[in-house]
Amino acid sequence: MYEEAKIAVDPVIFSIKDGELKVLLHQREKDPFDKRYELPGGLLRPEEKPEKRLNQKLKNMVGKQEIYFTQFNVFTDPDRDPRDRTISIGYIALVNKEEIENEENWFDARDLPEMAFDHREIISEAQKYLKENLNTVIVKQFMPKLFPLNDLQEAYEVIEQKSYDNRNFRRKMTEKNLVDKTDKKERNVSHRPAALYKFNE
């Protein structure tokens, strides 16, 4: 008759640190794919909405209460889980580097370890989505409240994998009033301290 399938919620949790796009992974401790890394997802429980499941997961993994996420794709290959048929709903979730306490399970998205299931492909699709749908709302999630303009430029560059002219970038951000200069400055840097900016409202 008709197929019944389990429903997984798989977040690709991104952050930007040290000029790299990072992804938060979890190491499996049982078969299949024992010891390999996987996305920190979960299966839906009866009557449960994906957003609820995801909020719980994100809270566990990252600690922060409110984390931005959005659905980007669904993975349906009948053989993607060797046990039962499982449909995975793929989400991207974005956290700023200030939230990262323990760097241990954060990996460079461009240099991933051995992955379980089709999770490498899911991450690759997620990166593509991130790049294609980049906007201020997205980048904002990666930044702390106050930041130097050059860090913002770096965020764009890391996601889009291209470089901007520093003068043009600054002009665009300030003339369009996307950011506001504050009277604060960087501290304890061994060079000219940058002015700190914040996002406009």
Next chain:
Amino acid sequence: MYEEAKIAVDPVIFSIKDGELKVLLHQREKDPFDKRYELPGGLLRPEEKPEKRLNQKLKNMVGKQEIYFTQFNVFTDPDRDPRDRTISIGYIALVNKEEIENEENWFDARDLPEMAFDHREIISEAQKYLKENLNTVIVKQFMPKLFPLNDLQEAYEVIEQKSYDNRNFRRKMTEKNLVDKTDKKERNVSHRPAALYKFNE
């Protein structure tokens, strides 16, 4: 334990005719929602891939072999089907008006009949997706091989719900080499016949 759910594949099949964005629907003949209209979807069978199911459905409904489609969203509300929990994978499918033989089940997307389930919402999301992701590949699906430039403009206008300046529109299409003029012309029209264009490669 964990939820098992049925998986539905629901295509929103769009076409453009008479200056309207049309959607192909199917009238139900049993409860729940007897006599209401629904998307011409189907449930996945064991081991079946959504793309395969969709190809079958589209072939049945429209006749043409190769139809462009793409996944746009997933609908997961636990109560969206009053019988069993069913996850619906939403697709948009695009056909050009030449393929429409029987107009009977084609409805103006902006004036739908009473719908079953959450299908009105699915169509509304599909329209939003179409509008936001409009590009030449998309519009191409709606057009016959040869067409007057003004018909192409109309297609953009119907999808985006805005109007273009005719001179600017023509300049953009031709200068960017998105279309090529052929030596053919409209026939049997009671006004100056339009030159027919085709998409570039």
Next chain:
DNA sequence: TCAAAAGTGTTACTCATACACCCATGT
């Protein structure tokens, strides 16, 4: 005084927008 990153202006080019009249055909 040196190293390191922050910050700053001008010019050229491309693209989007606004706007009104003549043209080719069928009836």
Next chain:
DNA sequence: ACATGGGTGTATGAGTAACACTTTTGA
């Protein structure tokens, strides 16, 4: 000849892209 939609050019402003040197701080 007239009604109907087809077809054309120019000017203005906005946004994007290219390009190199001076400034401020800590060490």
